[in-house]
Amino acid sequence: MSQLTESLRETYGEELRILGEKYKELVVLDADLSTSTKTATFGKVFPDRFFNMGIAEQSMVTTAAGLALSGKKVFVSTFAVFLMRTYEQMRQSVCYNNLDVNFVVTHAGLTVGEDGATHQIVEDVGIMSGLPHMKVTVPVDSIETRSVIDYLAEGGKGPNYVRLTREKFPVLNEKDYEFRPGFSTTFKDGDDITIIGMGAMVSFALQAAENLKAKGIDARVINMSSIKPIDRNAIVKAAKETGKIVTVEEHSIYNGLGSRVSEITAEEYPVPVWRLGMKDTFGKSGKSWELFEYFHMGVEDIVKLTETCFRGIKYEDFPRYF
Amino acid sequence: MHACKSENLQAGDGDSGEKLMEQYSVSDMKNIATAIRKKVIEMVYSARSGHPGGSLSIADVLAVLYFREMNVNPLNPNDPDRDRLVMSKGHASPGLYATLSLRGYFPEILLEGFRKLNSKLEGHVHKGVPGVEASTGSLGQGLGIGVGMAIACKLDTKSYRVFVILGDGEIEEGNVWESMMAASKYKLNNLIAILDRNNIQLDGFTKDVMPLGDIAQMVRSFGWNVIEIDGHDYDQIISAVEEAKLSRDKPSLILANTVKGKGVSYMENNPKYHGAPPASEEEYRKALNELSGDDEE
Structure with missing residues (x-):
């Protein structure tokens, strides 16, 4: 097995920057964690299409719904645990309206490490899977992360939840791997x-x-x-x-x-x-x-x-x- | 049945186009509001459920917005340049559905399906209904949706406006104030919120359930332009919307003081009718008769 490890969230930020060139309708929202989720990588290059909504996740998610209703490709990021407080906004404003909003969260699971129990969400996949229309993906490495983000930006429909982490993970996939929903x-x-x-x-x-x-x-x-x-x-x-x-x-x-x-x-x-x-x-x-x-x-x-x-x-x- | 210019109100009738502004006088719009109110009573009575109070209180504002101030065309409901309206207080669904139907988005007969199986007219505002911009019903979320639409408008360098109708009990939700901050940060002068200040929420009077303080001052302190009016006075509604449209760099809130249950004596200022239909055939008839009486003035 490869010993090479790569950061999923850095890959995410970098991929957003690349996709930002390609898709003028791509917008990104964050809630004061953009330097950690790495959406700042996009924000630095496309300040007009990057919205730091402050520590106000409910505002972030409802605004994302309005942007998606107006034809934007929307990416929303924060730590996984904090997005969960907007479960109901996700349910009512995003999923019920079946909008193209991509929730790409970082720092999920135990691998937040030292931040401790308050930040280590281990319930999110279950919470998100229960939402009608919502699709749930947990990329295993940087290669899969890149492919998932590309897939969502190119043709992803409806709401999506993508679970990323703080730690770097070993690279397991072949370079030419392409993500397909519903396939392992x-x-x-x-x-x-x-x-x-x-x-x-x-x-x-x-x-x-x-x-x-x-x-x-x-x-x-x-x-x-x-x-x-x-x-x-x-x-x-x-x-x-x-x-x-x-x-x-x-x-x-x-x-x-x-x-x-x-x-x-x-x-x-x-x-x-x-x-x-x-x-x-x-x-x-x-x-x-x-x-x-x-x-x-x-x-x-x-x-x-x-x-x-x-x-x-x-x-x-x-x-x-x- | 109602006093509207019926030739403009048939589904698919092309007459209800952009010339509306000149066609409809204040007296016309009053008649339209009466027609909306009657439809509201018919719908909730037929469904044996629903929320008449907050639909009756906002009917005059809806008449002015859809028949005069908003740039919309029922024949092209997805026109990218259209004005948008988000009914954040999604329980005012009968009021909005009736307005949209009267405006020509869909046949009035479909209003009979309200809250019934196999109808698109869901109990709370549903996007599947022609003319509806967003599904709503859980309070506090519509202003954020409006913020997103208003930002998109600016990104696309378009000039449409986004209207959001809020309930007064609704602003107890923290989400509303988060979105107030965001609207101010992004200088959304194309966003016009209207607060239906009818002083009543489900459990009683807002002053008892949760005192709201000086709303105008609070909203101003968030960086908004605030215009306080009598929400049943047509000249005031029209001039407030016109003033809000001129805002250069601030979002606007029109604080519309209204009467919950307006137009039906036993519903007025009565918390019971926030979420209950006429209780009997007698109450139903009384409501329609009183509204018809207004009609003949």
């Missing part, structure tokens, strides 16, 4: 069990798969970046071909990736689905990568859970750290 990427084939991951934990899953190989377990690893619409076929195929699934996500196990995978397998081809993620708890301050160990979401935890699941031990017998 299989990063490693395997027939014994499938690990489906989202965001930061996909690279952990790949490392875990290497460790599992040494134990004689050949795990398939899928990057499920398109959470809504989700790649139903890949999930059912994995259930049929490998018989067991483990999901790993930098998110609550409620209403996130694990929940979606469980729903689909339950409907179409029931197999054991074991979920690794945040277990109905808030985060805490610490270095990003330490936090994954602390919450038992690290590489070794994935190895243990996957091996236990594969060997057919009852879920109840899985050591409870939580």
Whole structure:
């Protein structure tokens, strides 16, 4: 696996700047966090099309709705956790009107690190997935981030939620990768069990798969970046071909990736689905990568859970750290 | 049925074009407002639900805006140069729907579907209805939508205006004041908000539920131009809108003092009729009779 890491949010800011040249109708709104979300990269070049709405997310989202109603391609950014206070503005003014507004949030999940529990949102994917018309994407690396932003600017319709992070992530995709909503990427084939991951934990899953190989377990690893619409076929195929699934996500196990995978397998081809993620708890301050160990979401935890699941031990017998 | 110039009010009738300004006198607009009010009563009574009070209070303003001050053309509802109106107090849907229908956006018979299944006339203002610019109904959000439209207007170097109708209870929402700041920052002189100051919200009088203070002073302190009027006086409504249109670098708020339930005696200043239709056939008849009486003045 590549050791190269790149920042998703810097890629986002840079891509916005490039797309700003191409699309004169592209506008960007931020709520006093543009130097962190990197929308400032766009703002410096296109000050007339960049709107810093102040620490006023409700104003930002309703203004975005008005701009989209007037034919603009709108990108809205802040930290993931602060956008959630506008759930109702997103619901009423954006989603109900089915507007082309792209919410690209940064600093989601545990990887905000030292800022602590107040800033570490692990519920957002569930909240956003419940909104009619809203599509939800969690890019795994800088290459996918660029492709998702290009896709949204070129032809993205309706409201979109894109979840980015503060930390740099390993580059996992091939350079020519192109994002398509509703499609996943299989990063490693395997027939014994499938690990489906989202965001930061996909690279952990790949490392875990290497460790599992040494134990004689050949795990398939899928990057499920398109959470809504989700790649139903890949999930059912994995259930049929490998018989067991483990999901790993930098998110609550409620209403996130694990929940979606469980729903689909339950409907179409029931197999054991074991979920690794945040277990109905808030985060805490610490270095990003330490936090994954602390919450038992690290590489070794994935190895243990996957091996236990594969060997057919009852879920109840899985050591409870939580 | 109503006293409007009916030849201008048929759906798809091309006569209701840009010459309206000269065609409609104050007396015509008063008759239109009466027709709006009657439609409101018919709609909420037929639906056995809905919000008459805040539609009756804003009917005169709606008549002036749609039949005189706004540059709109029902035959080309998506004209990029049209003036926009966002009904931020989305529960005034019967008032807006009736106005749009009378203005020629869609046939009056469709008003009968209000709040009923298989009709586009949703309980709260819905964008699927011809002439409606944005779905609204959760309070506090329409001013922000108007800010976005007014910014887009300037980006596109167009000259249309954006009107936003706010309720007075609605301004208890923080979103309104966030958007006030933004409108001032971006010098949106093309944004004209109208506050329907009828002193009543769902649970009672605003002074009891949440005292609003000196609204004019508050809004001025946010950098807005404020014009206070009697919201049932046509000369005042017209001159306030004309004055707001001349603003050079500030958004304007027209603080329209109104009577909730205006035109129906038992609904006037009665919080009960914020969100309740006539309670009986007798009340229904009384409302229409009283409105018809005004009609004959």
